[in-house]
Amino acid sequence: MSRLQTRFAQLKEQNRAALVTFVTAGDPGYDASLAILKGLPAAGADVIELGMPFTDPMADGPAIQLANIRALEAKQNLAKTLQMVREFRKDNNDTPLVLMGYFNPIHKYGVPQFITDAKAAGVDGLIVVDMPPEHNGELCDPAQAAGIDFIRLTTPTTDDVRLPTVLNGSSGFVYYVSVAGVTGAGAATLEHVEEAVNRLRRHTDLPISIGFGIRTPEQAAAIARLADGVVVGSALIDHIASAGSDQQAIDGVLSHCAALSEGVRNARR
């Protein structure tokens, strides 16, 4: 079983949802970002999404745009992001780690080389925002052949006709983007999320994680009652943006993560 399968199976046994955290690699700098990454599992993150910085993050709102800019100004690149994953794996072999970003840096790195290096570094899955199933042959298929899960975003605009196309070739989990919009935007209603989860369950047995607009432990708990995973990104990254020092950034992200985790763990009790 892959790390993602194992983790979601364990949590299902414990009758709780996964806390899935997103941070951008190299934000606010390599060392602080690595410290955050290494600290997330102990702070309660069950699955980690690590953003691969890109100059043109078209699907992201202001918080993650700025995170990308900070990381790139600190000279983060894809090779360093893979290096971070290798360092993370030195003392963590259980927490699934998913790289998330846009296709061009991977395209430039070279898809076969990227897949080889990502697998060797200990990457479990990929979320590539601008890589729809229409282009499966370019990245999704070779990644899965190498044992790396390819996680799809489904959205409020993905209707029942299109869902099978999107889910075909999805693995690891399904990421439901609960609002049509960019990251960090307003939250969806619980009614909408519940309906969406039910609809997705009719089409797939994969775990379903919900993201976009979830910021507080209370919101995370509410979603954790409905879905298999709760994704939080911008709210964590805001702690980096407002920090006066690297240590403040690290502490801010990890303490918010701990609070979210508390919410998720107690949600179904």
Add this chain to the structure above:
Amino acid sequence: MTQSQTDLRNGPDVNGLFGAFGGRYVAETLMPLILELAREYEAAKIDPAFNEELAYFQRDYVGRPSPLYFAERLTEFCGGAKIYLKREELNHTGAHKINNCIGQILLARRMGKKRIIAETGAGMHGVATATVAARFGLQCVIYMGTTDIERQQANVFRMKLLGAEVIPVVAGTGTLKDAMNEALRDWVTNVDSTFYLIGTVAGPHPYPAMVRDFQAVIGKETRDQLQAQEGRLPDSLVACIGGGSNAMGLFHPFLDDTSVEIIGVEAAGHGIETGKHAASLNGGVPGVLHGNRTFLLQDDDGQIIDAHSISAGLDYPGIGPEHAWLHDIGRVQYTSVTDDEALDAFHKCCRLEGIIPALESAHALAEVFKRAPTLPKDHLMVINLSGRGDKDMQTVMHHMEQSQQEKH
């Protein structure tokens, strides 16, 4: 004259690919919209009522056909090829951009969309979009980089007069690429109500093909007009390229005529060797941005490098995918000219023909000044004069003052 028939005009394939270029690299939220847009466009394209309406607005609102003008003084000055200018700058709103805007707004209306968004660089596409939105009574939001707002204030004012909301984009270098990112973010947020009116032959399928089809009226008219005036095909075509819509509009109807030499002119900015340019084909490598695979200015990590050109309309780090393919197969020759060469051509065109060209179009003219003198007098050369230069007064004035100071 016999023509060799090839089949270079059939692209893209069902997935929006021109060879290895094009495609639909967008977030899932947008995929259903893009698929719907493709279906709607395919239906509209063969609907006689849609085409009649399009023809009506092209004639009575845009002012088509635009003249194909024999530029006698330019021809004399160069002393070689016989030079014709396709006068797209005489269109309503002063550039070729309106050809595409009229087509897309009719499609938006057919699809029941109430809100139009667009990105703009030089502001010509923004003005053309605001114009057609006003004409059809639709809400209009234009995204424009802060750098471009600074250097194209007249166009910003025009858009506002026409009732559009102009939203400044501070991200990146505040130019066209950043405006396009922001427009995509708006679209992903307002999927139900909004039609994204892309201004060039780039973006996800079906935009590159659709914008090309709406602009191809330029080449079709040129073909008929030159036939009437000279009784034959041109020997060469020259057009400037940012995203590449005016060039594709002129080139496309001639792609299968192998006797016609086709030249696209990129903006070399301070010079390609300086790294400060906007020449995606001559100075970039293939990658994926804004929904399509094409040539891009990027670094070793695949990060997009900001383009530079004196002309805001060419200041984009990518190029339409059909151009990438035509470059790849060698059908079109892509050259580049610098800011200084374009400015020199700008002044010459003003003095020789009494036409103030857009700085974008001045890039095409600069290539003509290099090329025409070496060609025989019976060589027929057509240049797409894609826009007028009124919007560029501030930039040209600023540049003239600077070069005055450097002389002292």
